[in-house]
Amino acid sequence: NAGVTQTPKFQVLKTGQSMTLQCAQDMNHEYMSWYRQDPGMGLRLIHYSVGAGITDQGEVPNGYNVSRSTTEDFPLRLLSAAPSQTSVYFCASSYSSAAANYGYTFGSGTRLTVV
Amino acid sequence: GQNIDQPTEMTATEGAIVQINCTYQTSGFNGLFWYQQHAGEAPTFLSYNVLDGLEEKGRFSSFLSRSKGYSYLLLKELQMKDSASYLCAVRDRGKAAGNKLTFGGGTRVLVKP
Numbered sequence: 001n002a003g004v005t006q007t008p009k010f011q012v013l014k015t016g017q018s019m020t021l022q023c024a025q026d027m028n029h030e031y032m033s034w035y036r037q038d039p040g041m042g043l044r045l046i047h048y049s050v051g052a053g054i055t056d057q058g059e060v061p062n063g064y065n066v067s068r069s070t071t072e073d074f075p076l077r078l079l080s081a082a083p084s085q086t087s088v089y090f091c092a093s094s095y096s097s098a099a100a101n102y103g104y105t106f107g108s109g110t111r112l113t114v115v
Numbered sequence: 116g117q118n119i120d121q122p123t124e125m126t127a128t129e130g131a132i133v134q135i136n137c138t139y140q141t142s143g144f145n146g147l148f149w150y151q152q153h154a155g156e157a158p159t160f161l162s163y164n165v166l167d168g169l170e171e172k173g174r175f176s177s178f179l180s181r182s183k184g185y186s187y188l189l190l191k192e193l194q195m196k197d198s199a200s201y202l203c204a205v206r207d208r209g210k211a212a213g214n215k216l217t218f219g220g221g222t223r224v225l226v227k228p
Contacts, residue, residue, distance in 0.1 A: 031214040042202055042218040050213035090157060096213040103160030
């Protein structure tokens with residue numbers, strides 16, 4: 001069981017470049033989300049999805065797009081990278097019920113630097 | 116929206132007890148989670164509270180008071196490996212939110228010998 005797989009683990013981009021961070025889970029989780037974590041800070045929600053075909057914005061969505069065409073995959077696209085997007089990105093998944101103790105399973109993170 | 120506050124950093128001695136407080140103000144509440152995050156790693160799930168009271172899991176306990184918007188994580192018999200950041204997170208109410216969590220800034224705990 002792979003859990004949540006994020007690729008790449010490290011990436012350096014030039015300002016203005018675009019790229020896609022990949023996230024895949026094999027636990028049949030309905031809920032998936034993307035967070036960014038800046039030094040000394042907690043996690044801030046970028047986008048989330050409660051199921052295939054459904055996405056919504058989180059706290060800091062500007063500059064990022066997502067899609068959810070399958071239950072397994074939830075890619076995050078940076079449209080035109082900016083230095084302010086230098087951060088560690090985490091993908092997380094869980095069952096979607098809002099009535100139970102469903103902790104997140106996190107991917108190992110992508111460390112992105114924009115120069 | 117959600118507003119979640121926790122202390123930035125705490126220091127404690129090996130074998131001692133440390134209590135990490137978390138206060139929150141929410142437009143809708145449907146549970147509070149604690150996660151542990153070691154430096155350079157992903158967070159891992161520690162505990163969950165949705166009703167008032169204390170939940171105990173070995174050396175770790177978590178308490179919730181919904182009327183006060185307050186939770187704490189209690190770490191007993193501290194070990195060096197407990198040096199990590201501890202993140203408090205609140206789940207939104209509402210089916211459309213699914214399992215959406217808002218995280219606090221995290222509390223970095225340093226355990227000294």
